[in-house]
Amino acid sequence: xxxxxxxxxxxxxxxxxxxxxxxxxxxxxxxxxxxxxxxxxxxxxxxxxxxxxxxxxxxxxxxxxxxxxxxxxxxxxxxxxxxxxxxxxx
Numbered sequence: 001x002x003x004x005x006x007x008x009x010x011x012x013x014x015x016x017x018x019x020x021x022x023x024x025x026x027x028x029x030x031x032x033x034x035x036x037x038x039x040x041x042x043x044x045x046x047x048x049x050x051x052x053x054x055x056x057x058x059x060x061x062x063x064x065x066x067x068x069x070x071x072x073x074x075x076x077x078x079x080x081x082x083x084x085x086x087x088x089x090x
Contacts, residue, residue, distance in 0.1 A: 005079050022079070025068050032061040 006012075008026030017024045036057040043054050072079065 002078055005075060007079050007081050022068075022071070025064060025071070029061070029064045029068065032057065032064055036061045 005022050006020055008022045012020065012023055014023055014027035036054070039050070039054045039057050043050055046053070
C-alpha cells in the first residue's frame with residue numbers, strides 16, 4: 001500500500017517536513033492567511049509595489065490551499081488519523 005500519512009492536527013509539531021508533510025502544509029496555510037490579510041489591511045497606503053506584494057501573498061495562500069486539496073484527493077487512501085497511526089490500528 002505504500003507509506004501512510006497522518007491526518008493534520010493542531011496538536012503536533014509542524015516543522016517535521018520529511019516525516020509529516022501534511023502537517024507542515026496544514027500549519028503553513030494558517031501562517032500564510034494572516035500575512036495576506038494583514039498586508040491587505042495596509043494596501044491603501046502602499047501604492048503599486050504594495051499591491052503586487054498583497055497579490056503575491058494571496059496567490060501563495062490560494063496555491064497552498066489548492067495543493068492541499070489535490071494532495072488529499074490523490075493520497076486519500078494513504079491518510080490515517082494520528083491516533084490510528086500511533087496505536088497501530090489498521
